[in-house]
Amino acid sequence: MPENVPDGAPTLFVPTRWQGYLDEAAAKGDASAYRHYWVLCTLLALRDGLRSGDVYVPGSRRYDNPAACLFKPAQWEDHRFEFCRLVGKSPDFSETLPQVMDELDEALTDLEKVLGRGDGLVRLNDAGELVISPLTAEDIPSEAEELHTELERMLPNVPIASLLVEMDRHTGFLDCFTHAGGKQARSPQLKRNLIACLIGLSTNLGLHGMAASCGIPYDVLAWIAEWYIREETLREANIVLVNYHHKLPMTSAFGSGTLSSSDGQRFPTRGKSITARDLNKYFVQE
Incomplete structure (x- = not known):
């Protein structure tokens, strides 16, 4: 083993397509090259571990232990009967x-x-x-298609900007976007500019595309996004929208809103890859 890498340093995590580089460097006795490749593969493995949740950083907002998002035993007792129902x-x-x-x-x-x-x-x-052969598309019953068509005719086609205006009229969620410098006078155009920024940032338009399509100068949208749209203001706006939705009569038909089914999604892919492997989290071989 080259002297720049500790003796016994593991290499099982090294992807197949990179293993040849390490083997070649080791065969040549090139300690510097071996160290560079080994460190690079270590960083790649750490990145993938953070993304999958196999590696976590206590206290991190994005890479904390996934189990920290689950119910604690005492909390689960309060929700167990509702979930079972x-x-x-x-x-x-x-x-x-x-x-x-x-x-x-x-x-x-x-x-x-x-x-x-x-x-x-x-x-x-x-x-x-x-x-396992690829699954075929599920046939949708004709009754469901007819119901879908009927419901679609009942729903009006409205521009997304008009929808956000109506949402704000019911909930006032745009008031949650406050100036980062403190209390500021809110001009009549502020809500219009906020809506333009939200649409631009949440779609493929971006602020440049939004400025070109709505006529609001880019520097105005960039200033709004910089001073009003922040993590804390977005969180407050989401809370307002969720609370309003929670109070709607139809919401109670889907439970209390404290539980969510967020797993079980299936994303079929085609083709084979020499770098593909089983996910260790579920298919561990001793």
Whole structure:
């Protein structure tokens, strides 16, 4: 091992496409090159770990421990019964566990039948490896299509600027965007400029594109964005909108608003990559 890298320093985290560089540097005895490649791969692994949540920084707003966002045991007790009611499960594990085991047995039995036929979406190839075919698009029932069309006719097509104006009329969320220097007189054009900035920053337009499309000078929008649109003002505006939404009569039909189903998304991809690998968080091999 080159002297610039500690003896026994791990290399299992090095991506396949970079491993050759380390091997070549080690074979030549080039300590400087080996150190540069090893440090680079370490930084890449650290970056990926921070992004995935496998590595976290206590106290960081963006890279804190993901578990810190979950309910604590005492908090979960206050929400457990509501969650079980929403998903139609018993809060008593002695009742739910046998049901889950039965569902698992039934699913495995169906899987065995599919694998036995050898011509389904899931099959075993000649090497005994599991092959899962891409899923086809789900057919939408004609009744759902008709309902979608009917609802679409009932909803008016309005410009996004008009929608934000109406939202502010109901909630006053634009008042949350205050000047960073303290209390300032608010001109009649301030809300118009705030709306233009919010649309530009939240779409592909950007402030330059927004200035060109709405006629407000770019320097005016840039000044508004610099002094009024900050993390704390955005947070306050979001709170106002969420609280207003929470009070709407229809909201109660979807629960108390304290729980969210945010996982289970599926993003199919095509093609193969020599750098692809199993996600260690879920597929760890001892």
